[in-house]
Amino acid sequence: MPELPEVETIKNDLRGLVVGSRIERAEVREPALVEQPPQEEFVRRLGGARVTGARRRAKHLVVELDTGEALVFQLKIGGQLLLVPPVEEPEDSVMLVLSLDGGRRLLLRDQTGFSRARLLGEKELAERLSGLGPEPFSEEFTVRYLKERLGSRRAQIKPLLLDQSLISGIGNIYADEILYDARLSPRRRASSLSEEEWERLYAAIRSNLAAGIEHRGTTVRLYRDVLGRAGEHQNHLRVFERHGGPCPRCGAEVVRERVGGRPTHYCPRCQDGGGSAGDGVQLELE
Template sequence: MPELPEVETIKEDLRELVVGARIESAEVLDPGLIEQPSAEEFTRRIAGRSITGTRRRAKHLIVELDGGDSLVFQLKIGGQLLLVPPVEEPETALMLVLHLDGDRRLFLRDGTRFSRARLLDTGELEARLASLGPEPLEEGFDAEYLRRALSSRRAQVKPLLLDQKVVAGIGNIYVDEILYDARLHPRRKANTLADGEWEALHAAIRSNLAAGVAHRGTTVRLYRDVLNQPGEHQNYLRVFEKHGELCPECGGKVIREKVGGRPTHYCPSCQLENGRWGEQELRLV
């Protein structure tokens, strides 16, 4: 599923390739895609509008239209936005085709059909985005914010990082890599983290997401950019889906377990269940 780096890549591609284009018509091939308004109103309201900009908030891809409306996409598990004809896919995976001027078409295809789109006015967009946590690559996001937001929480650190109200844009691939870099066990309770561990977590969030953006996203299976090219960050993963392989740091085995209902990959030697303090206490006993 596209996370912050993948949506950021798609957003930048669209900024370069379709800003300034006019949407001549929309073909909604799967009405289940359109959450708001009705598919009929969506089709009617979008025809003839020009694309004035693109932006990203959390995992939302926002295409700004003249007149103030925004087309908001949530690309779920297999969602792809493609500016090239998806010739190798069956017609049934297509959910939406936007016909652009200059004979170009923007396709949304998703074999899993979980992707969603909305056409929102300014107020509706603001309401939709209001509950999201801070953008982790922006300046205001620091270790102190994480400590303040989470240090009294007794929940496990992994599900907390996946909570879009705590921090925006992190999903199941990057969170495992982040926790590995921060040497935090995914089941660690947030209220047991030491000061230095908040710093390590913050640094790991920034470095992993920035590297994901620099590598144009992670293609484990389905993610493609708008020109149908895979990303490259999958070549830099250390633990995600590396269970049974050796940890690059200690040579121990990476394992996979469910944490908070999600498949989770980590190194039990580098990411101690009780943290370093817990280990020290055990030695003292």
């Protein structure tokens, strides 16, 4: 699923390739895509609108229009935005076609079918994004924020990293890599972290997301940029889907287990398990 670095890459691509274009026609090929407004209105209001900007908030891609509205995509699991040409028209799984002036088309393709789109006015957009935690590269996001917001929680650290109301943009791939760098077990209770561990975690969040952006995203399976190219950050992963192989730091075997319901990859030797919480009724154990 596209996380912060992948959506950031797509946003930057749209700025370079699509902003300034006019949408001549919108065609919804998969009705489940459109959450709001009703499909007919969605199509009608997009027709003729000019794309004036693109931005990212958490994992949301926000395409700004000269009508004052914003086309907001959640590229869930397998969502791709592809510019045809130069990309060859995909043979299947196209959910939305935006015909642009100049003969190009911007296609939303998702082989998993989970991507969603909304066309929102200014107020609706603000409301939609209001529950999201700070952006990891914003001034608001500090070691102190991390410690204060998460440090009182007894929950396991990994599910907290994925909670978009606490921090924006981290998903399953980067969470595992961040915890590897911070040398923290994904099962550590947040309330058990030391000052030094909060600092390590904070640094790891920023450095892993920055590296992901630098490498134009992680393509484990379906992620592509707007020109259909895979990212490169998958070549830099240390633990995510590296289970069965050696930990690059200590040589022990990387394992894959469910933590907070999500497949989780970590090194049981060098990601400190001290103060770990089980998956179940850990609250009563203290």
